[in-house]
Amino acid sequence: MPKFESNPFRPELATIQDIIQETSNILTFRVVLNDEQKMREFSFQPGQVGQLSVFGVGESTFVINSPPTRKDYLQFSVMRTGEVTQRLHQMNIGDQIGVRAPLGNGFPVDKLKAHDILFIAGGIGMAPLRTLLLYMLDNRRDYGDITLIYGARSPEDLCYTYEFDEWRSGGVRLVLTVDREFPDWKERVGFVPTVLTEEAPSSYKCMAVTCGPPIMIKFVLIGLKRLDFEDHQIITTLEKRMKCGIGICGRCNIGTKYVCVDGPVFSYEELRQMVPEL
């Protein structure tokens, strides 16, 4: 039988190298492609995504949340939600999965240069911002002041807590918040948009990058507009149900745009030009 020269539907086989329990329903997987040369040559932009395969169950899309500047493994954080994520959560170190990556567009890292950066994350929405944050720490001189407002329902629902010290020592001002009071919690209390308003960062030479649940995004956008952020100063990532991941199967469109190839990263300026069907 003839072999395909290239096949975007064929995943690379990969091995789970490490698993980190982030929260009660989020695991982080560190994955290495079995083909050593492909692993060495693998290149991507912060914010690009990958399709993880559990053969026999299916595929789901996750952001590559390790930065391209750190290539020992590719990291994906997976919240247990549907069939594929359920099975991923049952996997062990050494188990085999498939990876189709990189897919999608990634963050505009050059456009962000020479700006102060305001990250605003909610829950698992921290994953795509982590890759960009670490990329900036590894290219620290290209970027100005970095602030991260990161919220979750409870202290137990915050991801990557074991890295907070590294982020702080890299010069990130970390503003943590949870939805309500918890014993021993000494950081902020309140929803992310409220904390944003309290912090009131200046929009001067600043770019805001936000990711989180739709309801959070909605109020964060309102908050940023009140702080005089222009539409082009706001960058977010979208989520849609995806299958092919390569702009063909049809389901992730918003008007003429396909989130899998035109996104998942969009500026608020671009979002406002799309049909209102998020």
Next chain:
Amino acid sequence: MSEKIFIAQGELTAVLERLSKEMDVWVPVEMGDEKWGIRFLPYHRDTVVVLNRQSTLGPKNVLFPQVETLLSFRYQKDDDDPSKQHIDLKDRQDISPALVFGARPCDVRGFLTFDQVFLNGRYKDPYYEQRREKTLFATLLCDTEDSACFCSSVGSGPGDREGSDLWIIPVDEGFVVEALNEKGRKLIPVMGKQATPEQIEKARRIHEQVSAKHVGEDDLTRSARDFTGRFEDMDYWRDMVSKCISCGICTFVCPTCYCFNITDESRDLTGERLRSWDSCMFYHYTLEASGHNPRPEKFERYRNRVGHKFSYFPDTYNGMISCCGCGRCIRSCPVSIDIRRVVHHLKEAVDAEV
């Protein structure tokens, strides 16, 4: 230089027989039961070919099977470490050369939409590409329009030869067949004897007559701006599709509808990753694992279908409409929703605002 041949009515079977020795020949066949009507199947000796009516289902499945295997996989014990498994993954496919005989211009035009998406996008679909390269189209000039046909309204027509390799013109006592390109020319010797000047002249006149016909009333090719103007008019969309039962037949029979799903099927340690036709009319099509659905209501799903064909697609691909005007969605719709009417009335709101 005449490369026109003639196939007499009575010789058709013998011609198909000869062709089918060299390749898979797909022909429109009437199914015994009422459920299926006419659809394209591989020719064999007992096949009764129906060329005097449009098929119920076009030849979409020839280049885009309703279900096809993308990958096959097998979990195997790791010989070095019995506590581990590794995966054997295969993605090959074996495609034989094929001929679609007796499709109509609208059916063939459907694949022009596929070509844009599967071959000219940022990624090439290798499964479609292999089939496309190996498949020829001997297309029948269409002289059997009905009240649901509107091919001329979308920039095509009953004499549209775009996308075909051979062109078949029915004359009283048989068919005059002409090659339209090099690929088609190679089949001419297998197909029949040189046509007489009288037969060629007769065919020429029929082609001229049929090509001059305008099938369909409106021009629906310039609706992109009107669609945008109507997008947020919820009353319009609710009114237009209140009858819709979200059955998805419009997408199933549509020659330009290419949306698909990917699912895994496995048994024991082996399995396959399958691609199958999907439909944007279904609630589950866009339902996310979180429970969020960007198009939860049927009017939103129908609006996306109309937008995709008459606005999003032409905006993306140089004005090309992803509707071939075959009328199958109108004929098959159990509640008789008429896409021509939906697109036609888009305009009024925009005009009214001016």
